[in-house]
Amino acid sequence: MDLLDLIDAAQSVADGLLFGSTYALLGIGFTLIFGVMHKINLSYAAASIGAAYGSLLLLSGFTAAPAVIVFMAAALCGGVIGALVYFIGFKFIPVANPLATLMSTVGLLLLIDEIIVHTTEGVPLAYPALYSDVVVRLGQFMLRGDLMFVFVLGCACMVLFLLLLYRTRLGIATRAVSQQPIASQLCGISILQVNVLTFVVTGMLGGIAGAMSGAAIGMLSPLLAQPLTVKGLIVTVIGGLGSIPGAIIAGLIVGALESLFQFLRGVTERDLYIMMLLFAFLVFRPGGIFAKAPGRD
Amino acid sequence: MLDLQGIAKHFGGVHAVDGVDLTVKRGEILGLIGPNGSGKSTIVNLVSGLFPLTSGRILFEGDDISDLPSHARVGLGIARTFQNIRLFGQLSVWQNLWVAQNSRQQRQEVFFKRWFGGSAGVQAEIERTLEFFDLAHKRHELAANLSFGEQRRLEFARAISARPNLLLLDEPAAGMNAEEVDQLDARIRKMRDDGFTVLLIEHHVELVMSVADRIAVLNFGRKIAEGPPAAVQDDAAVREAYLGTR
Amino acid sequence: MDFYLGLAQVIGVHTLLGLSAYCVLLTGQVSLAQAAFFAVGAYVAAILTVIFKWHLFAALGVSAVVSGLTACAVGFPALRVKGLMLVVATLAFGEAVRLFFFNFTYQIQAGELKIGPHGAEGFRQIRYFPEHGWSTFDVLMFIWLMVAIVMACLWWLDQSRAGAVMRAVGEDEVAAHSSGINVTAVKVLAMTIGGVIAGIGGGIFAHYTTHIEHVQFGVILATFAIAYPILGGLSNVFGTLLAVIFIQGFLIEGLRFLGDWRNLLFGALIVLAMNLRPRGFLDAGGVASLKRMLFAGKESSGA
Numbered sequence: 001m002d003l004l005d006l007i008d009a010a011q012s013v014a015d016g017l018l019f020g021s022t023y024a025l026l027g028i029g030f031t032l033i034f035g036v037m038h039k040i041n042l043s044y045a046a047a048s049i050g051a052a053y054g055s056l057l058l059l060s061g062f063t064a065a066p067a068v069i070v071f072m073a074a075a076l077c078g079g080v081i082g083a084l085v086y087f088i089g090f091k092f093i094p095v096a097n098p099l100a101t102l103m104s105t106v107g108l109l110l111l112i113d114e115i116i117v118h119t120t121e122g123v124p125l126a127y128p129a130l131y132s133d134v135v136v137r138l139g140q141f142m143l144r145g146d147l148m149f150v151f152v153l154g155c156a157c158m159v160l161f162l163l164l165l166y167r168t169r170l171g172i173a174t175r176a177v178s179q180q181p182i183a184s185q186l187c188g189i190s191i192l193q194v195n196v197l198t199f200v201v202t203g204m205l206g207g208i209a210g211a212m213s214g215a216a217i218g219m220l221s222p223l224l225a226q227p228l229t230v231k232g233l234i235v236t237v238i239g240g241l242g243s244i245p246g247a248i249i250a251g252l253i254v255g256a257l258e259s260l261f262q263f264l265r266g267v268t269e270r271d272l273y274i275m276m277l278l279f280a281f282l283v284f285r286p287g288g289i290f291a292k293a294p295g296r297d
Numbered sequence: 298m299l300d301l302q303g304i305a306k307h308f309g310g311v312h313a314v315d316g317v318d319l320t321v322k323r324g325e326i327l328g329l330i331g332p333n334g335s336g337k338s339t340i341v342n343l344v345s346g347l348f349p350l351t352s353g354r355i356l357f358e359g360d361d362i363s364d365l366p367s368h369a370r371v372g373l374g375i376a377r378t379f380q381n382i383r384l385f386g387q388l389s390v391w392q393n394l395w396v397a398q399n400s401r402q403q404r405q406e407v408f409f410k411r412w413f414g415g416s417a418g419v420q421a422e423i424e425r426t427l428e429f430f431d432l433a434h435k436r437h438e439l440a441a442n443l444s445f446g447e448q449r450r451l452e453f454a455r456a457i458s459a460r461p462n463l464l465l466l467d468e469p470a471a472g473m474n475a476e477e478v479d480q481l482d483a484r485i486r487k488m489r490d491d492g493f494t495v496l497l498i499e500h501h502v503e504l505v506m507s508v509a510d511r512i513a514v515l516n517f518g519r520k521i522a523e524g525p526p527a528a529v530q531d532d533a534a535v536r537e538a539y540l541g542t543r
Numbered sequence: 544m545d546f547y548l549g550l551a552q553v554i555g556v557h558t559l560l561g562l563s564a565y566c567v568l569l570t571g572q573v574s575l576a577q578a579a580f581f582a583v584g585a586y587v588a589a590i591l592t593v594i595f596k597w598h599l600f601a602a603l604g605v606s607a608v609v610s611g612l613t614a615c616a617v618g619f620p621a622l623r624v625k626g627l628m629l630v631v632a633t634l635a636f637g638e639a640v641r642l643f644f645f646n647f648t649y650q651i652q653a654g655e656l657k658i659g660p661h662g663a664e665g666f667r668q669i670r671y672f673p674e675h676g677w678s679t680f681d682v683l684m685f686i687w688l689m690v691a692i693v694m695a696c697l698w699w700l701d702q703s704r705a706g707a708v709m710r711a712v713g714e715d716e717v718a719a720h721s722s723g724i725n726v727t728a729v730k731v732l733a734m735t736i737g738g739v740i741a742g743i744g745g746g747i748f749a750h751y752t753t754h755i756e757h758v759q760f761g762v763i764l765a766t767f768a769i770a771y772p773i774l775g776g777l778s779n780v781f782g783t784l785l786a787v788i789f790i791q792g793f794l795i796e797g798l799r800f801l802g803d804w805r806n807l808l809f810g811a812l813i814v815l816a817m818n819l820r821p822r823g824f825l826d827a828g829g830v831a832s833l834k835r836m837l838f839a840g841k842e843s844s845g846a
Binding site: 034040088089092093094097099100101102103104106107108109110111112113114115117118226229230233234236237241268269271272275276278279282283286 | 573620643807814
Binding site: 371393413 | 699707715718719724726
């Protein structure tokens with residue numbers, strides 16, 4: 001491999017890292033819902049794409065709304081969809097039936113996807129990107145403006161989110177519920193409230209992630225839901241279930257690896273290696289990147 | 298029969314069990330008591346093989362079983378109950394006992410008959426156990442639908458199904474009323490008379506004092522006393538552990 | 544008429560797929576790898592009949608064995624993890640298998656044509672049935688014969704101690720372990736049986752569709768595989784059959800007249816079904832009351 005190839009490889013890793021922030025946000029959402037509910041919400045990535053679509057729909061009256069507004073609208077839609085998902089897919093199913101919840105979120109995944117297909121007739125929509133014409137050059141190396149924007153936005157969301165989780169009463173209540181549901185109820189925390197708020201907040205994150213992937217790719221398509229679900233789950237698991245820093249780092253790693261494999265082996269084989277790596281990782285290090293020593297129980 | 302040689306279990310920095318030597322003799326009921334968090338349940342989990350040992354050895358009938366998996370220990374004749382009942386809720390009472398037939402003799406049955414046949418001998422054995430624990434009328438009920446007392450009895454019955462030589466009872470009286478405790482007392486005595494050896498972990502001091510042949514006391518993961526019930530009751534270290542120093 | 548025959552074929556093959564997941568779900572594991580075993584079965588059987596000109600029955604036997612071995616090989620490492628980890632691990636394995644077939648080309652020259660699997664284009668010209676004079680009806684009969692055999696075997700397994708042991712592992716692994724059950728062996732065995740059933744199903748699937756390609760074996764099929772037994776309920780094999788008829792017969796074919804709206808209803812009805820019957824259509828309580836109705840007064844012996 002000569003120097004030029006090396007630069008190209010580094011370039012693809014950099015692109016992947018930047019796009020990986022989308023995966024990181026999705027990973028945080030999956031992880032947080034799992035932390036609070038001890039259930040997976042398979043419809044999460046679909047809801048995120050749905051929120052991105054929703055933002056377009058909300059703003060369809062205005063011509064060429066600025067991208068910032070679009071992102072905020074996506075977050076708003078994400079929050080609303082998140083709450084809906086909780087009430088439809090989680091609230092009324094007994095806690096003792098994890099399989100039923102799993103299946104109901106699969107149903108929601110299909111439902112959200114179909115609503116999108118139905119309203120758009122399956123045609124991909126263009127999505128506004130910011131700074132798509134900006135390119136930062138560093139010698140041979142260049143960084144795409146739109147990807148950098150996505151990355152910065154993703155990091156900003158993560159910081160905001162971590163502040164919310166560690167500095168506010170809601171965040172403390174959320175963490176309390178995820179660690180000791182019964183004890184926190186006895187301390188006067190309403191589980192219902194925390195659950196709904198968790199879904200709303202993660203929904204907002206998801207909405208932004210959906211908008212980010214739309215902006216990075218330049219368009220939105222219902223076909224995005226499935227790969228994003230898979231990647232989001234992978235990130236959650238590699239990061240270690242319930243670990244937020246893990247999800248962030250895993251998101252970036254998966255983004256970078258994906259891009260690197262695409263460069264090395266082509267687009268058709270890219271995911272094959274990701275999946276094999278993941279399988280090996282899961283089996284030999286099931287606790288995730290920041291695995292702790294097994295505890296007493 | 299069971300020989301614990303300097304066993305220890307550390308969870309991170311917590312020394313749940315810290316070098317305990319204990320011997321259970323054939324045919325006796327050994328009571329193991331101690332304040333909360335003194336490591337009693339951890340000992341049961343170590344002997345039944347749910348956790349690996351940090352150090353020490355466990356000998357059963359003279360053989361080192363420290364590295365055997367749980368299910369193999371059941372095959373050798375060590376069965377247990379759980380403090381927080383763990384039944385197979387969606388299986389019937391009868392099936393709960395059926396699946397637990399995993400002793401060495403039971404394993405020697407012809408493969409096909411063992412897994413796919415319901416032989417008359419097996420039926421009779423299960424019926425006897427059901428009778429002994431007063432569960433015969435519930436045999437088709439799902440375990441999850443039983444009352445609390447019945448679930449405790451079923452848990453006990455399931456442990457017996459594997460024809461163990463050594464029974465580990467982890468707080469079998471927890472949550473029982475006085476009458477149920479009396480029945481339990483009678484059952485444990487009957488089992489000793491039938492040749493079982495019992496290691497009884499219990500909070501209910503009256504029950505232990507009444508039924509145990511010997512008692513060992515744990516505190517902070519260490520054994521602080523051992524001997525006949527009366528002697529242990531008068532032991533200064535035991536009083537201190539339970540009542541605190543003055 | 545052909546439409547109904549075709550539908551019955553689809554239902555039969557999907558029942559096999561659902562039963563393979565049922566078997567694994569009994570031990571409490573959610574595996575998204577069933578579609579991969581199905582794919583392995585499909586490709587192996589098709590390669591054997593098309594390229595090596597084997598008899599179908601021999602090819603199906605081999606595909607069942609290969610699938611079963613794959614499942615067994617995956618089972619050992621994958622079963623180190625549980626719950627969501629297992630879901631994602633099997634998902635990753637399933638996707639890896641699908642992407643392997645996406646990149647898999649193995650063709651030979653047959654007269655004018657090249658035959659065999661060809662990467663993204665898939666594997667065309669699996670013409671065993673027409674070449675050997677099987678009518679659609681013959682194929683249908685054969686499929687349902689296999690379904691009946693598999694269902695009978697699983698039914699019998701369910702009544703046996705082996706079935707009870709599998710369920711015990713699914714209920715509480717720690718308790719099962721402490722009751723002397725070798726949990727790992729039971730789980731790997733369940734996975735292997737599931738693999739064998741999926742292999743047979745896949746082999747048949749390849750031959751009646753005559754054309755297989757990787758996209759057919761994706762996450763959606765894997766999700767369907769576990770959806771059937773979960774929707775149908777795990778108390779016995781008929782729940783799975785019921786769910787396949789409900790999904791393939793009613794939701795997919797029966798609601799075709801709704802056009803576009805059908806797909807919308809599809810997801811919504813699954814959500815609704817899970818809200819109303821979280822233990823599936825045929826849960827243990829339902830079965831018990833059915834039994835009481837059918838065998839009133841008589842006490843069934845044993846299990």
